[in-house]
Amino acid sequence: MRFSTITSSLLALASFSAAAEIVKRAALTQVTSFGANTSGAKMYIYVPANLATKPAVIVAIHYCSGTASAYYSNTPYATLAEKHGFIVIYPESPYSGTCWDVSSPASLTHNGGGNSNSIANMVTYTLAQYNGDASRVFVTGTSSGAMMTNVLSATYPEMFAAASAYSGVPAGCFYTGTVNGWNSTCSGGNSIHTQTEWANTALNMYPGYTGARPKMMILHGSADTTLYPQNFNETLKQWSGVFGYTYGSPQQTLAQTPSAAYTKYVYGPNLVGYYGTGVGHSVPVMGDLDLAWFGITGSSSTTTTTTTAAGPSTTLATSTKTSSPATTTSTSSAAATTTTASSGGCTAVRWAQCGGTGFTGCTACASPYKCTFSNAYYSQCL
Ligand SMILES: *[C@@H]1O[C@H](CO)[C@@H](O)[C@H](O)[C@H]1NC(C)=O
Ligand SMILES: *[C@@H]1O[C@H](CO)[C@@H](O)[C@H](O)[C@H]1NC(C)=O
Ligand SMILES: *[C@@H]1O[C@H](CO)[C@@H](O)[C@H](O)[C@H]1NC(C)=O
Numbered sequence: 149m150r151f152s153t154i155t156s157s158l159l160a161l162a163s164f165s166a167a168a169e170i171v172k173r174a175a176l177t178q179v180t181s182f183g184a185n186t187s188g189a190k191m192y193i194y195v196p197a198n199l200a201t202k203p204a205v206i207v208a209i210h211y212c213s214g215t216a217s218a219y220y221s222n223t224p225y226a227t228l229a230e231k232h233g234f235i236v237i238y239p240e241s242p243y244s245g246t247c248w249d250v251s252s253p254a255s256l257t258h259n260g261g262g263n264s265n266s267i268a269n270m271v272t273y274t275l276a277q278y279n280g281d282a283s284r285v286f287v288t289g290t291s292s293g294a295m296m297t298n299v300l301s302a303t304y305p306e307m308f309a310a311a312s313a314y315s316g317v318p319a320g321c322f323y324t325g326t327v328n329g330w331n332s333t334c335s336g337g338n339s340i341h342t343q344t345e346w347a348n349t350a351l352n353m354y355p356g357y358t359g360a361r362p363k364m365m366i367l368h369g370s371a372d373t374t375l376y377p378q379n380f381n382e383t384l385k386q387w388s389g390v391f392g393y394t395y396g397s398p399q400q401t402l403a404q405t406p407s408a409a410y411t412k413y414v415y416g417p418n419l420v421g422y423y424g425t426g427v428g429h430s431v432p433v434m435g436d437l438d439l440a441w442f443g444i445t446g447s448s449s450t451t452t453t454t455t456t457a458a459g460p461s462t463t464l465a466t467s468t469k470t471s472s473p474a475t476t477t478s479t480s481s482a483a484a485t486t487t488t489a490s491s492g493g494c495t496a497v498r499w500a501q502c503g504g505t506g507f508t509g510c511t512a513c514a515s516p517y518k519c520t521f522s523n524a525y526y527s528q529c530l
Pocket of ligand 1 (some may be wrong): 181187
């Protein structure tokens with residue numbers, strides 16, 4: 149539930165504290181100056197009316213063709229922020245087609261000046277402005293946003309305590325050497341590497357770093373034809389390698405968790421995977437599952453991974469205790485009508501959205517690309 153503008157203004161006034169208040173409460177607001185931003189990414193923020201004293205921060209990253217506003221509207225994080233008092237940062241891609249740059253050396257390197265660097269600067273800025281809890285910074289995202297979630301987890305491991313990636317690819321898998329490139333070998337599920345190779349790809353994004361790393365939750369659908377499901381396996385290989393877990397034999401396999409279509413694989417306290425049978429691109433955001441994983445809710449509030457135990461851990465995964473009941477929040481944007489071909493001569497470019505519930509843009513794709521169904525809410529020119 150969001151508060152009305154009037155209510156939030158009053159609440160904001162009531163708790164106004166000097167220069168700390170930079171944006172209106174309880175409203176998605178752009179922040180135009182947040183530090184170095186050579187990659188031109190845009191920053192939007194949601195500061196709840198009900199702000200905690202030392203708030204946690206969640207970075208929530210949109211998919212290709214998405215915007216900060218769309219991700220704000222179609223995911224439950226802002227609503228949950230009012231309930232739990234955390235701040236949400238919604239970065240927005242500066243590129244046409246609004247995919248994230250997860251392909252250039254700049255973005256795949258700690259402090260390399262790419263999109264990942266801009267997003268890290270948004271976090272640093274927010275922590276300073278709001279006296280945020282630096283030990284409770286989390287990142288999540290869908291599709292291209294999930295790719296960026298994996299990239300941020302590799303390039304800024306010191307910044308994030310936990311991450312959840314909805315239908316992405318391993319960090320570095322989209323490498324093309326160019327800014328905002330598309331690696332179709334990877335998207336097609338044909339970038340297959342060993343556990344050690346994938347782990348090194350992530351570790352090399354911040355050479356020499358030996359501190360704590362975010363615990364990773366990886367979600368993917370078996371019927372994903374945009375980022376093929378092999379990317380689930382490759383991503384788990386990557387992070388199991390980083391944490392020293394055995395990829396081939398998860399510690400626990402739980403059917404129908406958190407809901408009928410999904411199987412949960414527990415590799416250790418720092419890594420779980422959820423594989424949705426028959427689920428396409430993308431897995432719907434499950435806000436309650438995220439908050440439990442982040443430690444914002446749940447019986448065990450362990451949020452940091454202070455130790456990255458060498459070798460396979462025999463400790464029963466924390467996550468099995470913190471997982472909340474299977475509440476699933478859909479990314480649906482209500483209206484149930486699917487756009488029919490509007491013709492009018494307008495064509496969508498490669499990678500752009502071309503259909504889905506509530507979508508009102510061009511439904512024809514520029515040649516030779518075809519409008520490819522991903523799920524009820526998203527078709528894309530591929
Ligand atoms: C970051 O780039 C965006 C888009 O070009 C711009 O609107 C914003 O002002 C920039 N912010 C900074 C701090 O450079
Ligand atoms: C995509 O990544 C693979 C490595 O997994 C690499 O061999 C290939 O050259 C990349 N594609 C492009 C277009 O750069
Ligand atoms: C990838 O992971 C899924 C889920 O665990 C499994 O069913 C599938 O066999 C794996 N694929 C490969 C090639 O290992």
